[in-house]
Amino acid sequence: MGDILSTYGPDILRAFWWTIKLSFFGGLGALVLGTIAAVMRVSPVAVMRFIGTSYVNIFRNTPLTLLMVMSVLGITYILGVSLSQDITQNAIRWAIVVIAVYHGAFVCEAIRSGVNTVPAGQAEAARSVGLTFGQTMREVILPQAFRGSIAPLGSVLIALIKNTTVAAVIVSAEAASLMQKIIENEGGSFAIFAIFALGFVILTLPLGVGFTSLSRRLAVKR
Amino acid sequence: MKIRQIGALAAASVLALSLAACGDSAKDGGSGGGGGGGSFKIGIKFDQPGLGLKEGNDYTGFDVDVAKYVAKELGHDEGDIQWVQAPSAQRETLLKTGQVNMILATYSITDKRKADVSFAGPYFIAGQDLLVRADDSSITGPDSLTGKKLCSVTGSTSAQKVKDKYPGVQLQEFGTYSECVAALVAKGVDALTTDNTILAGYAAQDQYKGKLKVVGKPFSEERYGVGIKKGDVELCKKIDDALTKMVDSGEWQKAVDANLGPAGFQVDKALNPPKPDPCS
Numbered sequence: 001m002g003d004i005l006s007t008y009g010p011d012i013l014r015a016f017w018w019t020i021k022l023s024f025f026g027g028l029g030a031l032v033l034g035t036i037a038a039v040m041r042v043s044p045v046a047v048m049r050f051i052g053t054s055y056v057n058i059f060r061n062t063p064l065t066l067l068m069v070m071s072v073l074g075i076t077y078i079l080g081v082s083l084s085q086d087i088t089q090n091a092i093r094w095a096i097v098v099i100a101v102y103h104g105a106f107v108c109e110a111i112r113s114g115v116n117t118v119p120a121g122q123a124e125a126a127r128s129v130g131l132t133f134g135q136t137m138r139e140v141i142l143p144q145a146f147r148g149s150i151a152p153l154g155s156v157l158i159a160l161i162k163n164t165t166v167a168a169v170i171v172s173a174e175a176a177s178l179m180q181k182i183i184e185n186e187g188g189s190f191a192i193f194a195i196f197a198l199g200f201v202i203l204t205l206p207l208g209v210g211f212t213s214l215s216r217r218l219a220v221k222r
Numbered sequence: 223m224k225i226r227q228i229g230a231l232a233a234a235s236v237l238a239l240s241l242a243a244c245g246d247s248a249k250d251g252g253s254g255g256g257g258g259g260g261s262f263k264i265g266i267k268f269d270q271p272g273l274g275l276k277e278g279n280d281y282t283g284f285d286v287d288v289a290k291y292v293a294k295e296l297g298h299d300e301g302d303i304q305w306v307q308a309p310s311a312q313r314e315t316l317l318k319t320g321q322v323n324m325i326l327a328t329y330s331i332t333d334k335r336k337a338d339v340s341f342a343g344p345y346f347i348a349g350q351d352l353l354v355r356a357d358d359s360s361i362t363g364p365d366s367l368t369g370k371k372l373c374s375v376t377g378s379t380s381a382q383k384v385k386d387k388y389p390g391v392q393l394q395e396f397g398t399y400s401e402c403v404a405a406l407v408a409k410g411v412d413a414l415t416t417d418n419t420i421l422a423g424y425a426a427q428d429q430y431k432g433k434l435k436v437v438g439k440p441f442s443e444e445r446y447g448v449g450i451k452k453g454d455v456e457l458c459k460k461i462d463d464a465l466t467k468m469v470d471s472g473e474w475q476k477a478v479d480a481n482l483g484p485a486g487f488q489v490d491k492a493l494n495p496p497k498p499d500p501c502s
Contacts, residue, residue, distance in 0.1 A: 065397070072394070073401050077410020087371055087392040169397035172376045177395070180311065180377030187314040187338045 001191035015178035029100025034107025060105040095167040114149025154211025262298040265308030265325035272423020287477035295464030325449035341447030342461035347493040349440025351418035363439035370412040373402035422487035458501035
């Protein structure tokens with residue numbers, strides 16, 4: 001274990017830093033997309049609801065590997081749409097987009113479950129005092145919905161961090177691809193597995209604890 | 223309280239079951255290793271055309287043909303062979319835990335790997351090469367790659383070598399070579415790099431026939447060996463004898479021609495067929 005750490009120590013840190021970056025930007029994108037989709041799914045306009053529902057049903061549980069490969073192989077190399085002239089940058093950006101789009105569907109459902117914790121009477125009251133749908137969402141429903149959906153959002157984020165490893169099929173910057181490289185050079189061993197497993201535990205365990213305590217403190221008491 | 227107890231019981235029984243399963247597989251590996259009875263387990267690649275490919279219940283490729291010959295010399299006829307998938311990352315583990323008796327899966331002999339497993343052979347000397355579109359004459363070797371888009375598999379030795387030696391190359395890394403080949407045919411990337419045997423296997427596939435060519439300027443030496451359990455000198459010697467016999471009888475050349483020939487792949491005659499290393 002020691003020799004692997006001494007040979008690959010800086011590489012491992014760099015790889016996990018990439019994992020964090022992928023998670024951060026992917027998570028941010030997923031939050032934005034998921035919120036928009038959730039608002040669409042609870043909106044009074046049938047077409048919007050249809051679009052929101054379709055998005056969730058298409059992307060939730062479509063194999064992530066398939067989406068990853070489709071993005072770079074299908075969209076960049078076959079259809080010719082690049083996000084950057086540089087091959088590596090292009091793949092990383094696509095990875096972020098795919099992570100965001102895929103987890104956006106889960107974020108949408110988490111927030112929608114949060115919306116359901118807000119009593120219907122509040123929305124009706126907001127509308128009856130003259131707030132528009134947008135104002136009702138912004139001022140009354142969403143603030144409470146977010147506080148109600150912190151626990152499921154935390155689960156989605158933890159899943160997202162672990163799912164960044166799937167990006168290894170198109171980029172070679174993050175942790176899982178470095179693990180493949182080390183196994184190729186050093187042969188498979190328990191030590192390598194343990195190092196990377198520990199890395200992900202360090203990333204995800206505090207998040208899980210943090211989100212649990214946050215969800216307790218911020219939950220709307222009714 | 224009751225629910226919790228039932229839960230604990232369920233968890234315990236699942237644990238017990240999985241332990242039992244482990245015990246069984248270990249026992250199977252043991253008896254297979256003895257040579258008599260049971261089946262002879264050989265690890266190969268399942269997804270590498272021309273070397274080791276599984277199509278339905280048929281296994282084809284150069285590695286498979288060599289494995290069959292060696293197995294026959296060791297006294298195991300074809301019906302006795304059990305093919306096991308040996309992905310690159312799991313090869314050492316498969317051998318160490320006795321889940322396979324030997325591995326022929328484009329397994330390059332390296333000093334690092336020798337610390338974990340032993341090798342018989344080599345039975346083929348391959349080299350890292352480039353696969354390009356048949357109508358592309360701009361790439362003639364690794365030195366004409368600057369500014370080109372190259373594709374390889376994430377973390378592979380070939381990918382690392384290109385990154386270290388030719389920093390002017392843009393490298394796309396995919397999970398498998400099939401994706402690289404698809405990108406190459408679609409003109410998304412300009413070349414695919416890995417061992418010339420693997421490249422020849424892809425170029426020889428029906429759907430790519432005539433569209434791709436191997437450049438033929440190998441810039442590394444990969445010595446494919448038969449991976450066996452560490453320290454099994456007796457088995458190593460037997461396999462070496464079988465390999466020598468295969469080369470002498472012309473079966474080796476036949477296997478090369480049948481599996482790698484269709485793409486116009488030329489075996490490096492200076493290096494092939496190789497003499498087996500001494501066993502240790």
